[in-house]
Amino acid sequence: MNYRNESVDKLFEAILSLKTTDECYRFFEDACTVKEILDIAQRFEVAKMLSDKKSYAVIAKETGMSTATISRVNRALMYGTGGYKLAMERTEEKK
Numbered sequence: 001m002n003y004r005n006e007s008v009d010k011l012f013e014a015i016l017s018l019k020t021t022d023e024c025y026r027f028f029e030d031a032c033t034v035k036e037i038l039d040i041a042q043r044f045e046v047a048k049m050l051s052d053k054k055s056y057a058v059i060a061k062e063t064g065m066s067t068a069t070i071s072r073v074n075r076a077l078m079y080g081t082g083g084y085k086l087a088m089e090r091t092e093e094k095k
Helices: 006-017 021-031 034-051 056-063 067-079 083-093
Strands: none
Touching (some): 006 021, 021 034, 034 056, 034 067, 056 067, 067 083
């Protein structure tokens, strides 16, 4: 599915313009449901756990996420565009 278009470009530019965690909370609370925000956050957490070589069983137990979703995140880590890895590296650099 090709979702790259001018509207999505503008959305990502808006996100990139945000400067603080509080600004991100404000934007995402307006743009998304709480469940959507929590789902994205949980997927990012799972990506970190997979990168730390935790098993699907441990991840499922600790997060409550289904193994199907964990597998989907793992596929993105292994064969995706590198977005999770880039974000993890950048957030680790800030520490």
